[in-house]
Amino acid sequence: MxxxxxxxxxxxxxxxxxxTAETVDLEKSYGRVLAEDIVAAENVPSFDRSPYDGYAFRAEDTAIADDMIDGHGSAVAISENVPGIGTDRSSERSGVVLRVIENIRAGQLPEKKVVPGTAVRLMTGACLPEGADAICKYEDTDFTDTEVVLKRKYKTGENVIYAGEDMKKGQIIARAGTVIDAGLAGAMASLGIISVPVYKxxxxxxxxxxxxxxxxxxxxxxxxxxxxxxxxxxxxxxxxxxxxxxxxxxxxxxxxxxxxxxxxxxxxxxxxxxxxxxxxxxxxxxxxxxxxxxxxxxxxxxxxxxxxxxxxxxxxxxxxxxxxxxxxxxxxxxxxxxxxxxxxAGYLDYDHRLVDMRISEGYTNKSSNTRFLRGKLGYRDGEVWLEYSSSQGNVVISSAIGCDAYGIIPPKSGQILEGKMIKGFLI
The missing domain is CATH 3.40.980.10 (MoaB/Mog-like domain)
Structure with a gap:
């Protein structure tokens, strides 16, 4: 039949x-298909950290920074009642001045707490010290070994990468049936996963x-x-x-x-x-x-x-x-x-994903057969086109060279003109 x-x-x-499933080492899992959901057992990152080389401080300490600069770039006097906070009155270094109390590199734990009027110098990836709730880039400041000048107001949480911002504990990272690509391999490594359940x-x-x-x-x-x-x-x-x-x-x-x-x-x-x-x-x-x-x-x-x-x-x-x-x-x-x-093989998305495409040449199908056109996808004026060879016979394998898509011509569809939209799928 x-x-x-x-x-x-x-x-x-x-x-x-x-x-059926088996377990393989993570380093050998690329391209394999997950046999189980991957659930984050921990937060990634596991701590609040800095995305830049810069300074960590209390956002509250910069609340008056926007009012300190007049139209000519010179400093405007502010109250000096807050210990540690000062103003730089030179036109070249206008802003809130904070005292630098520590330098923290990536992988190093902070030893000091940020208090009003202080800041900590951070390297990219370094842990956010206690008391700090905002970060600025080096290039957005003026600084010396002992002081940093902040030139504008910062919001709480600005430039901070919080624990779990990438992946939260309990979050499903990938579903069973997902193909392990470079991104998923990296995510699993970040979670400390050594071996992976995959379909054979x-x-x-x-x-x-x-x-x-x-x-x-x-x-x-x-x-x-x-x-x-x-x-x-x-x-x-x-x-x-x-x-x-x-x-x-x-x-x-x-x-x-x-x-x-x-x-x-x-x-x-x-x-x-x-x-x-x-x-x-x-x-x-x-x-x-x-x-x-x-x-x-x-x-x-x-x-x-x-x-x-x-x-x-x-x-x-x-x-x-x-x-x-x-x-x-x-x-x-x-x-x-x-x-x-x-x-x-375990693929979650196993069926063809149909896409709309325009055909590069006209085609006529008067038969009761569904006709498949072998071709290559191209783009013209932001639209997807199927570029196909007229050599589409049963014994012609050369037209399959470089083929990355099939166009679907329905039965008895008659004449389809060049540029008309049809359905197709990638292979």
């Missing part, structure tokens, strides 16, 4: 479950079929084609951290195909075959799948390229039988099958 594109994609998604990498077995297929390194005889599917499919899966193992090539013999399928189901989580799924006398894969005990989900998808295909399941294992045509197998894998594989 052939299924429409969305129906086939969703049926595959519904037929699979996520793989799927093990996918690849099988090629057909008397006409030659492996790389073998002499290419007349009538044969090289086994490009093995390499394009492996590369497409590697992007999602899915391991592949090449189980080998089988000729057009049903018993040999059955044995290879049974082996693949024993050794792998997923089995992908190429070739032998059309309606010819030597297209034996679907029959072999049934005899190997797989429940067939569908035996074709109404898309182009990639219609010839079959999907089956057995005891939690998934088999994808794809066309032997290079563009067909890759398109079917990326457009129909990949969401289910990402779900198995």
């Amino acid at each position: 052939k299924l429409a594109y969305e129906e086939a994609k969703n049926k595959l998604i519904d037929s699979v479950s996520v793989t 990498r799927l093990r996918t077995g690849l099988i090629s079929t057909g008397d006409e297929v030659a492996e790389l390194g073998e002499e290419l005889k007349k009538g044969q084609i090289r086994n490009s599917n093995r390499y394009s499919i492996s590369a497409a899966l590697e992007k999602y951290n899915i391991d592949t193992v090449y189980l080998g090539h089988v000729d057009d013999d049903e018993e040999s195909i059955i044995r290879m399928i049974e082996r693949g189901l024993r050794e792998c989580d997923v089995l992908i075959s190429t070739g032998g799924v059309s309606v010819g006398d030597y297209d034996l894969v679907i029959s072999a799948m049934k005899k190997a005990g797989l429940d067939i989900l569908c035996d074709g998808v109404v898309i182009k390229p990639g219609m010839a295909s079959a999907y089956g399941v057995k005891e939690g294992k998934l088999m994808l039988a794809l066309s032997g045509n290079p563009a067909s197998s890759l398109t079917n894998l990326q457009c129909v099958c990949m969401p289910a594989l990402r779900k198995m």
Whole structure:
């Protein structure tokens, strides 16, 4: 039974479950998929600190600073009743003068408390001393070894990085199903996480079929084609951290195909075959799948390229039988099958994210097939365009070079003019 594109994609998604989890060292976790939520066990930072080289002080001590400067930049007298607070009356150094009582570098604990009329010199990342509630940059002050002149009023909390400002204790930092990127790896390190629960990498077995297929390194005889599917499919899966193992090539013999399928189901989580799924006398894969005990989900998808295909399941294992045509197998894998594989691999966002894009050339689709256009995303005047080659045939793999997106042309959509908006997705 052939299924429409969305129906086939969703049926595959519904037929699979996520793989099991394991724990890996943080330094080996990049690109892996979280198997559990990451919850902050502590505040980051764990203390109030400075984002700059500068001075920490009481914001209250600067309350009168804005009134101290007249239109010519000279100091205006203020009350000297507050111990430690003075005014610099020179036109070059106008502002509130505070006495510097300590220098604190990053990693050093303050020894003195900031009291009225005093300030502490801080290095970037240094701990905010008790009593201080504001920070200014060096370049915004005049200073000596013993004094600092603040030239304006500061608010409480200004330029202070408070404990937990980055991550708060109890906060969910990342959900299960999130891919560990550089930012998440750094966040987990900041939380002191040494090992990470991740989903195991799927093990996918690849099988090629057909008397006409030659492996790389073998002499290419007349009538044969090289086994490009093995390499394009492996590369497409590697992007999602899915391991592949090449189980080998089988000729057009049903018993040999059955044995290879049974082996693949024993050794792998997923089995992908190429070739032998059309309606010819030597297209034996679907029959072999049934005899190997797989429940067939569908035996074709109404898309182009990639219609010839079959999907089956057995005891939690998934088999994808794809066309032997290079563009067909890759398109079917990326457009129909990949969401289910990402779900198995544990991805939180496993389905395609549709985006609007304009097409660089007109296209006509009068057939009942959903048509996928291989192309590259570009930008014109702030809008997304799909730049695609007119060479979109089933056997044309060269148009997949540099392909980073597919445009979706609905069935019987007729003529779509250049520049018209369509739906598509990134790969």
